[in-house]
Amino acid sequence: MKTFLPKSAFLTIVFFIANLFFAGAAFGQATVTTDKEDYAPGEYVIISGTGWLPGETVTLHFDETPKPATCLLPHDMTAVADSNGAIFNNLFLIKDNHLGVSFLLTATGQTSGLIATRNFTDANITVAATGLPTGTSLQVSYRLGTGGSVPSGSYLTTATFTPPASPQTFVQNNREYIDFIFPTVVIGSTTYESTTITADGTSVTGPTLRYLMPNASAKTFTGNYVITCTAPTAPVVNSTVTYCQGASAIALTANGANLLWYTNATGGTGSATAPTPSTVSTGTTTYYVSQTVGCESPRAKIDVVINGITAGVIGKGATQPGPGCDSLDPGITSVTTAASGSGTLSYIWQQSTDGGISWTTITETSSQYNLPVLNMSTSFKRIATSTLNGVSCSAESNILTFEVNPLPIVASILPGGSTNVCAGSALQLSNATPGGVWSSSNTGIATVNSTGLVSGIVAGSVTISYTVTDEASGCFKSANKTVNVYALPTAPIAVNFTGPYDGVVHAGSATVAAGETIDWYTTATGTTTTTAPAGTNAGTYSAYAEAKNTTTGCKSATRTLVTVTISKAASATVVTVSDATYDGVSHGGTANVTGAGGLNEARTVMYAGVSPTVYALSATAPTAAGTYTASASYSGANHLDS
Template sequence: MIEVRVNALSAPSVNSFVEYCIDDNAVALTATGDNLLWYTEATGGSGTTQAPTPNTATAGETSYYVSQTIDGCESERAVIVVRVNALSAPSVNSLIEYCIDDNAVALTATGDNLLWYTKATGGSGTTQAPTPNTATAGETSYYVSQTIDGCESERAVIVVRVNALSAPSVNSLIEYCIDDNAVALTATGDNLLWYTEATGGSGTTQAPTPNTATAGETSYYVSQTINGCESERAVIVVRVNALPVAPSVDSFIEYCVGETAVALTPIGDNLLWYTEATGGSGTTQAPTPNTATAGETSYYVSQTIDGCESKRAVIVVRVKALPVAPSVNSLVEYCIDDNAVVLTATGDNLLWYTKATGGSGTTQAPTPNTATAGETSYYVSQTNGNGCESERAVIVVRVNALPVAPIIHTNSPICSGEDAVFTIAGTPGDNVTIDGALKGTVTIEASGTVDVTVNRVSSSATINLTGISNGNCSMPLTGTATVAVQDGPLTAIAQNITVQLDASGQVTIAPEDVDDGSSYGCGSTPNVSLDIDSFDCDDVGTPVKVTLTAAQGNNWDTATAVVTVEAHLDNLVAIAKDIAVQLDASGQLTIAPEDVDDGSSYGCGSTPNVSLDIDSFDCDDVGTPVTVTLTATQGNQTATATATVTVEANGNCELGPLVDFNIGFSPNGDGIADTLVIEGLEHYKNNVVRIYNLSQHLLFTAHYRGPGDAWDGTYKGRLVPVGSYLCVIDYNEPGLDQEAKMIYVNY
């Protein structure tokens, strides 16, 4: 018989509920029993003899199971519940703000058994709540925990911020001019308060508007308030500047109509120009008065100093009307070689000119030159009591050419009862006065001749030329012609003639030129000859008596006539000769046209006016012959000839460095040594002058042609300081380099 015993084994004895706080140091679980086995589940699984140690890192409940084994029998599993309590930190106001030096109060938190710390972890807590320090701006963190059921919570943090509030941002200096329209002051900040004092007093939210009635400075103060904290006060200084005086001006300026005006020039700083006494927009461009119309115009100008614009000074510009041109006889006529009289005009303070515009006038009225035919214009103005010169009236002086003496021919000889015909040859339109067989005035026709007929003559008829007029000029004549009535013997008849030399100064006449109707029988023409038929310049001015011989078979007859020889006026010739000249001590030379003229002439040895295209020479011309042109002029005719001028030096053209020049000058405007004059440098045609200060900074450079190019002691429009400077001369000539001298500027 087998007996089976079933042992009833009770579970181990345990503390069924164990509590911890989060992160407590837990100990291994314990149970009372034999051969304990620990499980993580109520049933199943594999047990371990190692008692577990609870994990307190996380709040919550965890069940642990344990059995015991006795006599090989494992008991039911006892359960141990381990609770990890999660305790929240106290409730706090996490950010508390103060202003610097505020009265702070002790910190508070809502919780049980509070402990206060200065760190987030570690350290020893105190039950005494701290009171923040507000003496310094910044942030400070305070920590507090609570303890419930023996568990201390995490620490809540309280940040105490002490605010340092800066003053508002301002424009610390604001400037106005007296009586400017000021605007309310401004500052950049929040909840602004404005004060009249640096400390104390009551602020206002109304920004003040400065008073600009009086010059001076006023201080205004402003603070800002943020988060209930009022900042220090920023100061704004408002400066009201006094107005400058108006610019100094020439208050009255006069011009004449059409006069060239210059820009107006007052004395002042930062000038502004206006067209009105008040208002409008100014310009920095100084106006130039318009002188086109007579009248008065006011210009206004102010100056601005320290940002303040002065009152406007007025400049009145008066443009005076011109007087009318003088009253003149606009056309005055003469004949060649007439005795002219001084020109006249009706007006005040007359000035005579040779041009319609420009040039310099003279009070001496001109006397026209009547030597040559043509027209010349003379101009005259008058100046009234306002000092304004009128436009110029023009007087045209016309010198008319004398008429050309006509030539008279006849149909001589004729038979009795035939018409005697006198043919007068000359300039068409000229009026010829005659007497003798007929008296009166005849006009030369377009053909250049006019016939005067004496009807049915029975004896010789004579016509005398007594005068001629071309409508402008007249002159007496002495010409005579006779028509012979020939019914019988051989008769020689001669007439006076006038001839003109040709361009070579010669003329030859034929017997027929003198024959005036030599005849025999009735109208038969004999052979005629002259004892003198050639003439030249020696005959000009002295009438030549010639003998006309009429021959028929062995019969002959003679008659005399006068030949008047005139010079040829169109044979102008220019003759030039080569010359050699020597420069004077200054290296210069001027020659006259007569030095080159070699007998230029016109007519029969008359001398024309002569001129040269080049008449001045210097060292540059030495060694190279210079070709000059001589121009001969007579009336409207010109002729030219060329010649070679050989220029010789006298020693002064051998240029070397300058020995010395004034090394000191005083540009003070007293007229004595006001500029740096370097005598003789102008002879170096390629020179360059440079002025440096002792820091080798270039102040001045120029090509020196004479005192007009001298340095006046300025740089960029301002006088240089007293002291020493370096003058460097570059000659730029063969064999010459440069020369440097120290100069001194003094005032």
């Protein structure tokens, strides 16, 4: 039982906590309690307690609020604690003049000094109810008037009780008004209302009542409940409604009559306007709806689920992020920020080769994509989808663009085909594409200058390239030419001739390796050609021999000097004379020279006097007597003098 008493001078209702029935305020371990919290006139208050000093006397003092004018003497009593420290007293009688009084019992141990307190009342108002199913909880609203005025303002409520058990009690001053509201009770689909209220044995129309308390009289107010409506079934609803986050939502719907919408399963005020869910935030928001056909039905539950999806951030892998020239092998993408969603996640990938104007779906459903080799600039994006309650919500990631630049256009190197050059010689190449750079794959075999002039160094094959670079992209392309560098023949080995004049033609020659021929030149470095040296007459004949490979056309780096040397042959000059006697006739001799090569020539005889004969050297034979010398000589181109 819960009791409400006004405070002195303020007429304020005092609520006593239910557990006061069991204990008041305790000091130390001592307690004092009463068998009830509210009594009617003529009832004895049974007092008990524990924790007192065995054998000590415990005084029991009663304070009354308000104190009846007829109570002139105190009600103090005593109790003696037994061997267990327990006390007992059943001598305090509630009288008629105690109606509406609140008591404070103070127990004091005379030896231990322990103190304990307990509140109880003699209320003048009892609130009860009939007609409700057993175990039904009820709270009755009321408000109290003061100063003879009718009640106003907010209502108070009794403690919850379960009629017919535990009727509620409280106090209102005599000659003051009190208002009651017995609430409508809905149990399942059945509505109960207090259609009448019995007050002081008289039934009046419920569920509200205003009553003026008489002087010194206790009253019981009973709400008489009857069934006023059996509620219809709850409206038919789609119990789960799912939207994508940020999507446009429509008002909720249900199949029923006179719908009322709520945000709580019980309580609250319903709205006839169906709510339109917010899709701003993910999660589940629950709404409730009832229908009213005579009375209100139970509420049907509708869960509005907002399915969120965050696309995440994709990134390029570390293999070849680009840009590339002609092709690019990017490898697998990375995940900078993982996608997240309210439901089950799935992925598709799309690509665009026109700068994002159009997209095509590719067969990849993982969170990462191992890209193929790309031959043109291509963009990729990932679409993440969260599927929840059969509703799919998608979001697109950032776009990855892999740049693949085309190679420049380069003309072919001219002349076409394989090209040969001899070591130490030059070959002019050309290309019609401007701005390129010439290079050699092996400058030890052949070099090339900025104009495409190739110089052979040693025998071998080399690739000569002409490379054009796009300044904007840095991409380049080369035209290539294979150049064969042929070795030079070894200079010929001279076969010279040296011998005396014999009237026969003698020639020089030279030897070369197989597959080679000899070209003859007049000088070691000039371009005037000649034939192998040859001669008959005494003298030196020469020419330069140059080796030439009959297959490659390469010539020896140097020429070999070949000589024919014909020396003069010996000659013999014979003078024939005879002594003579002066006869006035000139007397002379003859002379003849002979030598190799068929030399046989007459020579002029020269005469000179031998002292004392005077005769100047003359080709005329002498006439005068005397001693003379006769001589002849020979000097020829091909013979030695004699």
